Amino acid sequence: MPEQDNVNNHTEQLKSQPGLEADMQIKPEYIRPGYKGSGKLEGKVAVISGGDSGIGRAVSVYFAKEGADVAILYLNEHEDAEETKNLVEQEGRKCIAIAGDIGSPSYCEAAVAQVLDAFGKIDILINNAGEQHPQEHFIDITAEQIERTFKTNIFGMMHLTKAVLPNLKEGSAIVNTSSITAYKGNDALIDYSSTKGAITTFTRSLSQELAEQGIRVNAVAPGPIWTPLIPSTFDAEKVKTFGQEVPLKRPGQPKELAPAYVYLASEDASYVTGQTIHVNGGVIVNS
DSSP states (O other), rough: HHHHHHHHHHHOOOSSSSOOOGEEEEEEOOSOTOOOSSSSSOOOEEETTTTTTTHHHHHHHHHHTTEEEEEEESSHHHHHHHHHHHHHTTTTTOEEEESOHHHOOOOOOOOOHHHHHHHOOOOEEEOOOOOOOOOOSGGGOHHHHHHHHHHIIIIHHHHHHHHHHGGGGGGGGEEEEEEEEHOOOTTOOOOHHHHHHHHHHHHHHHHHHHGTTEEEEEEEOOOOOSSSSHHHSSSSSHHTTTTTTTTSSSOOOOHHHHHHHHHHGGGGGGGGOOOEEEESOOOOOOO
């Protein structure tokens, strides 16, 4: 398929995480041609962490197509964030972009205040920010790396959720980005996989508390998806074979994930909470 040919026939690498989509030779595909929104999120306001590129960009644009205004939170990829903002606005929706470290509680609180100033409410939270740093051996993972990965991937998710939660109400939705690594493990990404396992458990546990309030909490667990994180994480040889191990024999594209987030954020999923949708190219995880 075109996605496999485009991604696997080159040796792209980016210098730092989470990587700039603007610097990629082969761009991720973030919107399906011909996709037409049907007002599933009309009038909603969504906060999307890691919203500048890749999965977060696709979710931002799909949400805009479905009628939502969007606030994207990102680290420091200003060019990517501006492009995502432009794409949302091209759909006739409003967008603000807020830079900072998701691992900082004060940043999360300030970002939420800025969203409320801009839009007056928050209906949907998409916890999508993440980072990963492969190591061949567990013993080589430094204390600093462990702390950084957990700070971004799970502590940041908790900080942002705490900041947003007082503003949510019945009918609101939280969608967290987990990973296939939470279910299968990954011997080169032990600390990352551990954070994704924590995200799955966080999703299930928080859903139980918030069910009585009518606030749904779910997750999406991507398999190998072509985003800036991949060439900024792996060497050129691994990039060449990225995604070929799954039954569909190719990496997925952000555009193939975003509809799962639309579903979980919308009233279509009004009876779904505490669940994880696996978008992974056909890998059976039995969970």
